[in-house]
Amino acid sequence: MDYLNSLNEPQREAVVNAEGPMMIIAGAGSGKTRVLTYKIAYLMEKGVEPFNILALTFTNKAAREMRERIESVVGTEARNLWMGTFHSIFARILRYEADKLGYQSNFTIYDSDDSKSVIKSIIKEYKLDDKIYKPNGVLARISNAKNNLISWRGYANNSEYKLEDEASGRPKIADIFKEYALRCFKANAMDFDDLLYNTNVLLHKFPDVLNKYQQKFQYVMIDEFQDTNVSQYSITKKLAAVRQNICVVGDDAQSIYAFRGANIQNILNFEKDYPDLKVIKLEQNYRSSQNIVEAANSVIKHNQAQLKKNVWTSNDDGRLIDVIRATSDSEEAKLIATSIFEERMNNNLNCEDFAILYRTNSQSRSIEESLRKMNIPYRIIGGLSFYQRKEIKDMVAYLRFVINPADTEALKRIINYPKRAIGPTSVDKILVKASQENTTPWQIILNARRYFTGRLTTQLENFANMVQAFMLDVKNKDAFTAATSVAKGSGLLRELYDDKTVEGRVRYENLQELLNAVKAFVDDPEKEDKSLETFLQEVSLITSQDQSKEDSDAVTLMTIHMSKGLEYKHVYIAGMEENLFPSQMMLESRADLEEERRLFYVAITRAMSKLTLSYALQRYRFGKLIMCEPSRFLSEVDSKFLNVQKPVRRPSSFSEGQATSGRFGSFSKTESKSPTTNRNTFTSFSKKKDIPNLENFTPSNPAELRQGQNVLHKKFGKGTITAILEDGSDKRAKVNFDSEGEKTLILAFAKLMIMD
Ligand SMILES: Nc1ncnc2c1ncn2[C@@H]1O[C@H](COP(=O)(O)OP(=O)(O)OP(=O)(O)O)[C@@H](O)[C@H]1O
Numbered sequence: 001m002d003y004l005n006s007l008n009e010p011q012r013e014a015v016v017n018a019e020g021p022m023m024i025i026a027g028a029g030s031g032k033t034r035v036l037t038y039k040i041a042y043l044m045e046k047g048v049e050p051f052n053i054l055a056l057t058f059t060n061k062a063a064r065e066m067r068e069r070i071e072s073v074v075g076t077e078a079r080n081l082w083m084g085t086f087h088s089i090f091a092r093i094l095r096y097e098a099d100k101l102g103y104q105s106n107f108t109i110y111d112s113d114d115s116k117s118v119i120k121s122i123i124k125e126y127k128l129d130d131k132i133y134k135p136n137g138v139l140a141r142i143s144n145a146k147n148n149l150i151s152w153r154g155y156a157n158n159s160e161y162k163l164e165d166e167a168s169g170r171p172k173i174a175d176i177f178k179e180y181a182l183r184c185f186k187a188n189a190m191d192f193d194d195l196l197y198n199t200n201v202l203l204h205k206f207p208d209v210l211n212k213y214q215q216k217f218q219y220v221m222i223d224e225f226q227d228t229n230v231s232q233y234s235i236t237k238k239l240a241a242v243r244q245n246i247c248v249v250g251d252d253a254q255s256i257y258a259f260r261g262a263n264i265q266n267i268l269n270f271e272k273d274y275p276d277l278k279v280i281k282l283e284q285n286y287r288s289s290q291n292i293v294e295a296a297n298s299v300i301k302h303n304q305a306q307l308k309k310n311v312w313t314s315n316d317d318g319r320l321i322d323v324i325r326a327t328s329d330s331e332e333a334k335l336i337a338t339s340i341f342e343e344r345m346n347n348n349l350n351c352e353d354f355a356i357l358y359r360t361n362s363q364s365r366s367i368e369e370s371l372r373k374m375n376i377p378y379r380i381i382g383g384l385s386f387y388q389r390k391e392i393k394d395m396v397a398y399l400r401f402v403i404n405p406a407d408t409e410a411l412k413r414i415i416n417y418p419k420r421a422i423g424p425t426s427v428d429k430i431l432v433k434a435s436q437e438n439t440t441p442w443q444i445i446l447n448a449r450r451y452f453t454g455r456l457t458t459q460l461e462n463f464a465n466m467v468q469a470f471m472l473d474v475k476n477k478d479a480f481t482a483a484t485s486v487a488k489g490s491g492l493l494r495e496l497y498d499d500k501t502v503e504g505r506v507r508y509e510n511l512q513e514l515l516n517a518v519k520a521f522v523d524d525p526e527k528e529d530k531s532l533e534t535f536l537q538e539v540s541l542i543t544s545q546d547q548s549k550e551d552s553d554a555v556t557l558m559t560i561h562m563s564k565g566l567e568y569k570h571v572y573i574a575g576m577e578e579n580l581f582p583s584q585m586m587l588e589s590r591a592d593l594e595e596e597r598r599l600f601y602v603a604i605t606r607a608m609s610k611l612t613l614s615y616a617l618q619r620y621r622f623g624k625l626i627m628c629e630p631s632r633f634l635s636e637v638d639s640k641f642l643n644v645q646k647p648v649r650r651p652s653s654f655s656e657g658q659a660t661s662g663r664f665g666s667f668s669k670t671e672s673k674s675p676t677t678n679r680n681t682f683t684s685f686s687k688k689k690d691i692p693n694l695e696n697f698t699p700s701n702p703a704e705l706r707q708g709q710n711v712l713h714k715k716f717g718k719g720t721i722t723a724i725l726e727d728g729s730d731k732r733a734k735v736n737f738d739s740e741g742e743k744t745l746i747l748a749f750a751k752l753m754i755m756d
């Protein structure tokens with residue numbers, strides 16, 4: 001048990017005290033995940049069967065890494081652990097028990113696009129205004145209810161929801177919820193929230209099932225406990241109710257999913273629910289340099305709502321935290337790329353030692369561009385994944401439908417693609433018929449002759465024959481052979497092959513790649529169940545953090561939300577600006593601000609040896625050029641840990657006009673409350689094509705303006721200075737604007753930008 005020597009005293013105590021309820025709420029990098037990992041290894045060495053251990057992680061990737069680590073201690077037995085995300089573990093259980101809930105075990109897992117499509121059709125059929133009943137908003141309400149264990153019936157009878165919906169002008173949400181639930185059920189489909197909700201139903205309504213899993217899961221472990229929601233908590237509480245061998249680890253300061261229903265209350269309830277609870281504190285951080293740990297502490301102490309912790313490290317001070325100030329978002333990206341290039345050379349590092357974190361996915365574009373220009377390989381976690389591409393979703397829809405012909409969303413996707421002369425009107429007819437006859441569209445198609453006449457009958461019969469042939473393949477052949485026959489037989493492969501455009505070729509290759517993935521799945525000696533169904537389930541439950549290809553040396557780009565639990569030697573946090581981070585869209589209360597601050601805390605604590613923060617003075621957002629102020633979070637970091645870099649370009653004068661008192665040029669505390677004001681926004685360019693490339697412009701200082709210079713004005717666009725007028729009073733310039741003609745401007749107010 002060598003690994004016990006690689007643990008400090010409280011960590012070891014947590015590992016060897018295997019029985020009874022335990023909670024470890026401790027700071028970032030203090031070894032929580034390490035403790036869980038070794039605790040499982042320890043249990044197995046003590047003779048506990050891997051089948052009897054349930055370990056719940058935030059991503060499949062985290063589960064995989066844990067499993068590998070455990071395998072290196074106890075051997076291949078580790079493969080039999082029940083380890084994975086809540087969704088993947090309970091989807092597996094629901095497959096065994098589906099019939100109890102009236103589902104078939106081949107149920108489909110609807111992704112958020114499928115859910116949205118169902119909601120959209122209901123809104124349309126109910127003749128509601130989709131500007132008021134925004135599908136995403138409606139879905140969020142439904143999701144919130146389900147994650148709080150409220151069914152459509154409960155929702156309809158809940159006065160709080162009712163009042164809120166009425167107040168927001170959407171009194172029909174309860175009806176939509178009901179219809180949505182019925183449609184999913186009819187389609188033998190569960191959405192992500194259903195996987196948890198239905199597991200709850202299963203464990204609450206069927207004592208024999210509950211008993212079975214209580215016996216099975218003798219030990220329950222949860223990582224990232226701070227981000228569990230009510231539904232998840234309720235499942236684990238049920239499962240651990242008899243033996244009470246439950247160990248949860250987390251950090252309240254890293255709770256960042258409140259907007260998705262995660263409930264910090266779970267941490268507080270835990271103590272009440274388990275009076276015999278053993279609480280272990282881990283305070284030593286092993287991940288980061290002293291400067292990084294203390295900088296993180298100095299930030300999080302601004303939050304009022306937090307459990308007291310003392311996080312320290314015996315690591316070296318390390319380097320100061322660099323703060324990069326850039327004139328524009330593209331310059332910010334360039335400076336980050338240059339810094340990575342230099343750091344990699346100077347410190348003999350690999351690309352994979354670097355991560356660039358940002359608040360929103362859209363920030364990745366300019367960063368990607370700079371990395372590409374400098375030939376630095378990178379991978380993006382999150383964003384549009386392979387499995388979200390149209391051609392992949394089409395193919396997956398075929399497979400879904402063949403396995404579960406009640407899956408109406410899949411049917412809608414494939415019935416007329418590739419084209420089979422079964423247009424939208426015909427599809428509508430089928431759907432209406434199905435609803436009248438209270439059956440599935442597939443049954444209508446199978447009996448087409450009974451309901452339709454003419455050419456449509458023939459088309460539907462051909463379609464039905466094709467699908468039935470696929471069904472036989474899936475039944476009798478291995479997953480790869482069956483999937484290949486679907487790709488060919490459906491005409492999908494041909495359709496993409498015939499498209500000789502560059503995009504078409506990529507799509508064709510993607511489809512081949514999907515078939516390769518099925519092949520790899522079939523050939524994988526670790527997989528017990530090689531059915532196409534299981535393959536599809538794995539595909540539906542891929543979490544955003546799982547999408548990376550790990551085999552190549554590359555810089556990682558991702559949102560801060562995705563970075564939870566991970567660590568990198570060098571971390572860059574880009575876009576440290578007011579309204580972007582903290583996000584303007586999320587800020588409605590102190591609680592929201594505190595959640596944004598926890599997000600910043602998560603970001604800082606991913607770094608091991610070097611952290612760099614950057615911000616730009618202007619950036620494109622939502623198609624507009626916006627002037628930005630440095631984030632208030634920058635001023636919350638204790639300045640003794642910071643190294644604020646001199647701007648590489650001339651200092652900008654327009655910031656002087658606004659506020660000079662802050663440490664970051666244009667930032668000052670008194671000014672920070674103002675959101676984007678018009679003064680700060682270039683909104684007045686008449687046409688989109690007028691927006692010039694800002695990389696070429698630098699904010700001007702009136703003293704340096706000369707005749708003949710090309711300049712940019714926020715309202716009038718591009719122009720050339722024809723004369724400088726210095727007649728005692730304010731200095732003025734005559735400018736000949738490309739679209740607006742000649743104007744005379746007072747330079748102190750005009751805030752011209754100079755073209756380099
Ligand atoms: N006792 C120890 N000795 C040496 N290294 C350790 C020790 N404990 C943890 N570490 C290392 O410190 C780093 C952080 O550990 P780990 O990821 O388990 O922390 P965590 O508390 O789960 O962090 P987070 O809150 O970010 O999820 C890892 O690289 C881990 O291997």
Ligand SMILES: [Mg+2]
Pocket residue numbers: 032033034565
């Ligand atoms: Mg962890």
